[in-house]
Amino acid sequence: MNIIDTHQHLWDMKSRTYSWCKGIPALDRSFLMSDYKVAIHGLAVKKSVHVEADVDEPFMLAETRAILALSGEPDNPLAGVVACARPENEGFTQYLDAIAGHRALKGIRRVLHTQRDELSQSSRFRDHTRKLETYHLSFDICVLARQLPLALQLVKHCPDVEFVLDHCGVPLVKERVMDPWRSDIREISRLPNIACKISGIIAYADPAGWQPEDLQPYVEHCIECFGWDRVMFGSDWPVCTQSATLKQWLETLLQLTQHESEPNRRKLFYENAQRTYRLK
Numbered sequence: 001m002n003i004i005d006t007h008q009h010l011w012d013m014k015s016r017t018y019s020w021c022k023g024i025p026a027l028d029r030s031f032l033m034s035d036y037k038v039a040i041h042g043l044a045v046k047k048s049v050h051v052e053a054d055v056d057e058p059f060m061l062a063e064t065r066a067i068l069a070l071s072g073e074p075d076n077p078l079a080g081v082v083a084c085a086r087p088e089n090e091g092f093t094q095y096l097d098a099i100a101g102h103r104a105l106k107g108i109r110r111v112l113h114t115q116r117d118e119l120s121q122s123s124r125f126r127d128h129t130r131k132l133e134t135y136h137l138s139f140d141i142c143v144l145a146r147q148l149p150l151a152l153q154l155v156k157h158c159p160d161v162e163f164v165l166d167h168c169g170v171p172l173v174k175e176r177v178m179d180p181w182r183s184d185i186r187e188i189s190r191l192p193n194i195a196c197k198i199s200g201i202i203a204y205a206d207p208a209g210w211q212p213e214d215l216q217p218y219v220e221h222c223i224e225c226f227g228w229d230r231v232m233f234g235s236d237w238p239v240c241t242q243s244a245t246l247k248q249w250l251e252t253l254l255q256l257t258q259h260e261s262e263p264n265r266r267k268l269f270y271e272n273a274q275r276t277y278r279l280k
Helices: 019-023 033-040 057-070 092-099 117-121 123-130 145-157 181-189 212-226 246-256 262-276
Strands: 003-008 045-051 078-084 105-109 138-141 163-165 194-198 231-233
Touching: 003 231, 003 262, 033 045, 033 246, 045 262, 057 078, 057 092, 117 123, 117 145, 123 145, 138 145, 145 163, 145 181, 181 194, 181 212, 194 212, 194 262, 212 231, 212 246, 231 262
Parallel strands: 003 045, 045 078, 078 105, 105 138, 138 163, 163 194, 194 231
Antiparallel strands: none
16 A cells, blocks of 8 residues: 655754754754655655754745755655745745745644744734635644644634644643543544644654554544544654654554555545645
8 A cells, every 4th residue: 555654854954953853862963865765665655745844943944945856856755845934924925925836835834832822823823824725835733732722713713724733633642641632633623624644643652662552542533533534644754763663653553544444544544645735
């Protein structure tokens, strides 16, 4: 079965700075396309979507242009790019104009789980996010489990924008907390303009001894709520490596869905990503 990885990162610390990595020694180095190719070697990953890596703001445009250029090189799987952006900034539209039009650009992301809660609730943030529909771009939304009600409000205020919820809404997997995450996922999944990435949760599991069954209730609940037409696999590489290799996470999700029908598994691992990110 062919696979699309909807959530891979790259960062080149020789060219750009990523301050958030300084507190995580295992991630405080460059991760390049050559490293990603090693991580997917022998797997059936045919295409990938690069999601911005929360680069320091002065380097946003440089990162976006570098990754877009990389998508045009032969012999790598990079088929789509979700670029870094700041909808809270006055110059947001001008920034979009500077990056728009590239065939690989599919969406933008503003990391919210490390920011103050009110950031995404301002009228400027919402007004700017609504403009993404004009550019035919989606919004990857990354929030903590406790911030899901805030994400719900943003998605409601932008009904013509397609959203993708990263990392199952970041549940507290290691602590085995299900509520209120469970009800908040059900509520946000009722909105028709949002899909969900089955990604990232391996990084929130116990790195010393997680088991597939620790992840199972979170995976199953997201699939139950969003349905097979609105879920997508993402590796969250290299962040996932804090708890598992990309291969281990992929094989775990394949195992957790092994009793599902082949058409549904193709949706999860390939077809939904192809459609949602408009990949060729």
